[in-house]
Amino acid sequence: MKKEAIAFRAVTTILSGEIVLKDISFSLPEGERLVILGPSGCGKTTILRLICGFLTPVKGSISIFGQVVSKDGKCLVPTEKRGLSMVFQDLALWPHMSVWENLDFVLKAKGLLQKRRKNEIKKMLELVGLLPFKDRRPHELSGGQQQRVALARALVVRPRLLLLDEPFSSLHKALKMELCSELLAFQERYGFSMIHVTHDEEEARVLASVPFLSLS
Ligand SMILES: Nc1ncnc2c1ncn2[C@@H]1O[C@H](COP(=O)(O)OP(=O)(O)OP(=O)(O)O)[C@@H](O)[C@H]1O
Ligand SMILES: [Mg+2]
Structure with missing residues (x-):
C-alpha cells in the first residue's frame, strides 16, 4: 500500500478568535495530486499554511510522509525540515x-x-x-x-511535496491549460505529491488524480 504524503486528522484552526477550519480530516497518498476546491474564505490557503508549518492547529494532528509535524497546538517539525515547496497566491x-x-x-x-x-x-x-x-x-x-x-x-x-495556491488564477484560459500540462509533465517526471488550490473546475479536473477535497 502507498504511504500517505499528507494526513489531516480532526484538524481545527482558530484565527483571531474565529474557527476557520473545524474537524477537517483527509489524506493524500504518496505521488498523487489532490485539488482543493471551495468558495473564497473557506480556508483553502489556511490548509496549505498548516501543511507548511506557518500555522499550527489548535486541535488534531498533521502528518507528512508518516511523521507527525503538528499536534494539538504544538509544532513538532519546522517548515524547513518538512521537505516541501509552496507557490503562493501572489507568487511572492x-x-x-x-x-x-x-x-x-x-x-x-x-x-x-x-x-x-x-x-x-x-x-x-x-x-x-x-x-x-x-x-x-x-x-x-x-x-x-x-x-x-x-x-x-x-x-x-x-520537493517531495508541492503546494500550489491558485497559481494560475490571473491567466487566460489557453495559457492556464498550457501551464497545467507543463505542471503535469513535471509531476510525472519527478513523482512528487501535490496539493493544488483552485476555483476553476476545468483546471481541477485536469490536475487531480484523486477525488477533490471540497470545502464549504
Ligand atoms: N491571520 C488571520 N487572522 C484572522 N483571520 C484570518 C487570518 N488569515 C485568514 N483568516 C480568515 O480565515 C478564513 C479563511 O481564509 P483563507 O485565506 O484560508 O481562505 P481561502 O479559502 O484561501 O480564500 P480565497 O479563495 O479568497 O483565497 C477567512 O475568513 C479569512 O478572513
Ligand atoms: Mg486563498
Missing part, C-alpha cells in the same frame, strides 16, 4: 532579484555549493523555457513567465 517572487537569483537564493538556503547550484538552475530554467530571461527581474516578465519562475523556484529544490 523577490522583485529586486533576477530570475536566476530567485532560484539561486533557495538553493543557497539549502546549502548547495556553487557548481551544483549552477547546474540545477540551468537545467530547471531550460525546462521551463526561461533561460533566455535569466537576467531579467520579475517586473520585466509577462504574467505567464512570472508564473513559470515561481514554479521553477518551487521545483528547483526537488
Whole structure:
C-alpha cells in the first residue's frame, strides 16, 4: 500500500478568535495530486499554511510522509525540515532579484555549493523555457513567465511535496491549460505529491488524480 504524503486528522484552526477550519480530516497518498476546491474564505490557503508549518492547529494532528509535524497546538517539525515547496497566491517572487537569483537564493538556503547550484538552475530554467530571461527581474516578465519562475523556484529544490495556491488564477484560459500540462509533465517526471488550490473546475479536473477535497 502507498504511504500517505499528507494526513489531516480532526484538524481545527482558530484565527483571531474565529474557527476557520473545524474537524477537517483527509489524506493524500504518496505521488498523487489532490485539488482543493471551495468558495473564497473557506480556508483553502489556511490548509496549505498548516501543511507548511506557518500555522499550527489548535486541535488534531498533521502528518507528512508518516511523521507527525503538528499536534494539538504544538509544532513538532519546522517548515524547513518538512521537505516541501509552496507557490503562493501572489507568487511572492523577490522583485529586486533576477530570475536566476530567485532560484539561486533557495538553493543557497539549502546549502548547495556553487557548481551544483549552477547546474540545477540551468537545467530547471531550460525546462521551463526561461533561460533566455535569466537576467531579467520579475517586473520585466509577462504574467505567464512570472508564473513559470515561481514554479521553477518551487521545483528547483526537488520537493517531495508541492503546494500550489491558485497559481494560475490571473491567466487566460489557453495559457492556464498550457501551464497545467507543463505542471503535469513535471509531476510525472519527478513523482512528487501535490496539493493544488483552485476555483476553476476545468483546471481541477485536469490536475487531480484523486477525488477533490471540497470545502464549504
Ligand atoms: N491571520 C488571520 N487572522 C484572522 N483571520 C484570518 C487570518 N488569515 C485568514 N483568516 C480568515 O480565515 C478564513 C479563511 O481564509 P483563507 O485565506 O484560508 O481562505 P481561502 O479559502 O484561501 O480564500 P480565497 O479563495 O479568497 O483565497 C477567512 O475568513 C479569512 O478572513
Ligand atoms: Mg486563498
